[in-house]
Amino acid sequence: MAAVDSALAKGTFDPNRLGLAGGSYGGYMTNWIITQTNRFKAAVSMRSMSNLYSFFGTSDGGFLNADDYGGPPWALPEKYLRQSPITYVTNVRTPLLMIHSDLDYRTPIEQAEQFYTALKFHGRNVLFVRFLTETHELSRSGDPRHRVIRLEHIRSWFEKHLTPGSGTTGWFL
Numbered sequence: 001m002a003a004v005d006s007a008l009a010k011g012t013f014d015p016n017r018l019g020l021a022g023g024s025y026g027g028y029m030t031n032w033i034i035t036q037t038n039r040f041k042a043a044v045s046m047r048s049m050s051n052l053y054s055f056f057g058t059s060d061g062g063f064l065n066a067d068d069y070g071g072p073p074w075a076l077p078e079k080y081l082r083q084s085p086i087t088y089v090t091n092v093r094t095p096l097l098m099i100h101s102d103l104d105y106r107t108p109i110e111q112a113e114q115f116y117t118a119l120k121f122h123g124r125n126v127l128f129v130r131f132l133t134e135t136h137e138l139s140r141s142g143d144p145r146h147r148v149i150r151l152e153h154i155r156s157w158f159e160k161h162l163t164p165g166s167g168t169t170g171w172f173l
Helices: 002-009 025-036 052-058 062-069 077-082 085-091 109-121 144-162
Strands: 019-023 042-046 096-101 126-131
Touching: 019 025, 019 144, 025 042, 025 085, 042 144, 052 062, 052 077, 052 109, 085 109, 096 109, 096 144, 109 126, 126 144
Parallel strands: 019 042, 042 096, 096 126
Antiparallel strands: none
């Protein structure tokens, strides 16, 4: 946020035209950021995490984070949930596109499903795009047709929310 603040202070970006996107850990950070601030006018979260408590037991490597947290989630539930975007889902006002693959074992699709369901429950502007037969590597080595469709969804989402006439006036960071 300090880098965004600096760019905004220099007039580099229009604060009414900021977009946010990230995948994997960047997807987790996208989810986190939109639960902490409403400064971004649209966001795209790809192959993300939303609930570190459940991530521990569903990811092919979630259990490896136990050392970072000082133990497993059942021993430290507050610590895991305090750092989970789903805990703060009621704060989200940023329109969110979620993109995930059904064969992603690194960041299982249930992580996106939890966040999506919570956002829909609260009436937020969210769209979920699920890619069948793809893995965590969709953006790098997925079926070329799926990679094009993914990019078209991202472009369309930002155009819808960040261009003139959409309620905001421009492109994204």
